[in-house]
Amino acid sequence: MLNTNCEYLRPEIMDVLRAFDMEEGEFTHYFSYSGGKFLNVIEYGSEFYDFTDEFEPADDLEYKRFAKRFAKLAFYKTLSKTTGKNLPWGALTGIRPTKMAFAETAAGRDFEKLFKTLCVSEENIALVKRIMDVQKPYRGGGKSLYVSLPFCPTKCDYCSFITAPIQKTRQYVDRYVDCLIKEIESVRDIVRGVRSVYVGGGTPFVLSAEQLEKVYSAIDGVMPRGAEYTVEAGRPDVFSEEKLALSKKYGVTRICVNPQSFNDKTLEAIGRKHTAAQTYAAYEAAEKFGFDINIDLIAGLAEETCADFEKSVEAAISLNPANITVHTLSLKSGAKLKESVKRLHIDEISQMIALSRERLSAAGYAPYYLYRQKYQAGGLENVGWCKNGKECIYNIDVMEELGDNIAVGAGAISKRVFPAGERIERFDSPKDIPSYINCCAEKIVKRIEFFK
Numbered sequence: 543m544l545n546t547n548c549e550y551l552r553p554e555i556m557d558v559l560r561a562f563d564m565e566e567g568e569f570t571h572y573f574s575y576s577g578g579k580f581l582n583v584i585e586y587g588s589e590f591y592d593f594t595d596e597f598e599p600a601d602d603l604e605y606k607r608f609a610k611r612f613a614k615l616a617f618y619k620t621l622s623k624t625t626g627k628n629l630p631w632g633a634l635t636g637i638r639p640t641k642m643a644f645a646e647t648a649a650g651r652d653f654e655k656l657f658k659t660l661c662v663s664e665e666n667i668a669l670v671k672r673i674m675d676v677q678k679p680y681r682g683g684g685k686s687l688y689v690s691l692p693f694c695p696t697k698c699d700y701c702s703f704i705t706a707p708i709q710k711t712r713q714y715v716d717r718y719v720d721c722l723i724k725e726i727e728s729v730r731d732i733v734r735g736v737r738s739v740y741v742g743g744g745t746p747f748v749l750s751a752e753q754l755e756k757v758y759s760a761i762d763g764v765m766p767r768g769a770e771y772t773v774e775a776g777r778p779d780v781f782s783e784e785k786l787a788l789s790k791k792y793g794v795t796r797i798c799v800n801p802q803s804f805n806d807k808t809l810e811a812i813g814r815k816h817t818a819a820q821t822y823a824a825y826e827a828a829e830k831f832g833f834d835i836n837i838d839l840i841a842g843l844a845e846e847t848c849a850d851f852e853k854s855v856e857a858a859i860s861l862n863p864a865n866i867t868v869h870t871l872s873l874k875s876g877a878k879l880k881e882s883v884k885r886l887h888i889d890e891i892s893q894m895i896a897l898s899r900e901r902l903s904a905a906g907y908a909p910y911y912l913y914r915q916k917y918q919a920g921g922l923e924n925v926g927w928c929k930n931g932k933e934c935i936y937n938i939d940v941m942e943e944l945g946d947n948i949a950v951g952a953g954a955i956s957k958r959v960f961p962a963g964e965r966i967e968r969f970d971s972p973k974d975i976p977s978y979i980n981c982c983a984e985k986i987v988k989r990i991e992f993f994k
């Protein structure tokens with residue numbers, strides 16, 4: 543439980559506590575500001591820790607920004623001292639570190655200096671620099687289209703995405719697809735000029751070939767061919783030649799084949815209901831069609847050791863995909879696993895992440911985008927890696943918020959990015975499928991207004 547005399551600092555502080563897996567500790571926090579001095583006093587385990595930082599803010603906005611920064615830093619230093627641990631991102635809790643680094647640079651400041659103040663590790667500063675280099679050519683930004691298909695064969699235990707097992711939602715799929723088609727047609731004028739499309743899930747390939755073709759055909763009707771076009775086909779157990787051929791026919795350029803792990807024991811433990819052999823088969827089938835392929839892995843699953851994870855990284859590399867995305871397990875509410883896993887093995891997961899960076903770099907992969915999520919073990923991150931300049935533009939544009947994202951379907955959040963990314967407006971749709979179907983017509987009208 544956190545007691546603080548400054549409520550607006552609570553979410554920031556909680557982010558730091560969560561990164562140390564210490565949400566439930568007894569902390570009392572006193573904050574005060576006077577004459578350019580920010581004071582943070584933390585009472586923890588009958589000890590007091592006090593920090594004074596000097597800074598003269600130019601306005602209220604800057605005052606709040608620095609109050610948050612110093613409070614986080616005070617908690618980070620206290621916890622680092624009492625636990626004996628340094629976290630790789632230090633007191634930097636934001637979900638878009640690269641966006642922050644670009645913003646600092648654009649403001650004429652040295653992002654490295656800021657990151658060092660926040661106790662970010664040398665390795666992470668170097669990683670951010672590598673990503674910034676890869677992203678430079680894309681910084682102008684572009685519009686993107688997202689199409690949500692939140693249906694899955696079964697629900698994986700660790701997953702907190704808004705998606706349900708198809709057995710529970712099958713009766714809605716046809717109506718859902720009809721709504722989606724109307725939504726796609728309604729954004730015809732808005733999507734003009736988009737440079738990437740992403741059909742995401744869930745697991746889009748859980749739809750029948752007929753349903754999938756309806757969605758593809760609607761997208762084809764509003765999009766000129768030639769944009770990057772990803773389908774998060776998803777779990778290897780739903781792949782088929784027919785659906786891959788259909789994807790090719792409609793101009794899909796990139797397919798996700800997601801094992802998460804190449805260890806059958808782990809896959810069983812997390813309720814994935816497929817095997818590593820099925821991943822190899824799905825990969826081979828997708829490769830024959832000439833798609834760029836992305837492989838998703840997660841570090842920290844079930845009881846995996848670093849050696850288990852290493853096996854998955856090596857297996858992914860041996861397939862030579864254009865992209866490999868390494869996620870750190872994030873346990874949000876909504877995931878079945880949340881109740882069963884009390885403490886994550888943060889040190890071991892950090893080693894897994896370090897290993898993935900070393901192996902992927904040695905295999906010729908470059909990191910091209912990075913994001914963090916709340917509830918991520920050790921406050922670690924997700925990194926997308928690419929080979930031979932095959933970055934996924936969609937991931938860069940959306941994670942860095944470089945351009946408008948026109949998003950349709952249940953739970954989809956459209957974003958309007960105003961010049962220089964300074965202001966961002968969001969437009970969302972209901973997450974549950976019956977409500978989405980119910981208000982689709984109304985959302986169509988409102989989304990057009992939103993993008994005017």
Ligand SMILES: C[S@@+](CC[C@H](N)C(=O)[O-])C[C@H]1O[C@@H](n2cnc3c(N)ncnc32)[C@H](O)[C@@H]1O
Nearest residue numbers: 700701743744745776777800838869870871872
């Ligand atoms: C929206 S999911 C869809 C992927 C697809 N349905 C599949 O599972 O193959 C995108 C990716 O997020 C990652 N992911 C899902 N739940 C996660 C969690 N709790 N922690 C970390 N990564 C997660 C997985 O790597 C997954 O492939």
Ligand code: SF4
Nearest residue numbers: 694697698701743744
């Ligand atoms: S990880 Fe993928 S397949 Fe599993 S429930 Fe989540 S979205 Fe569905």
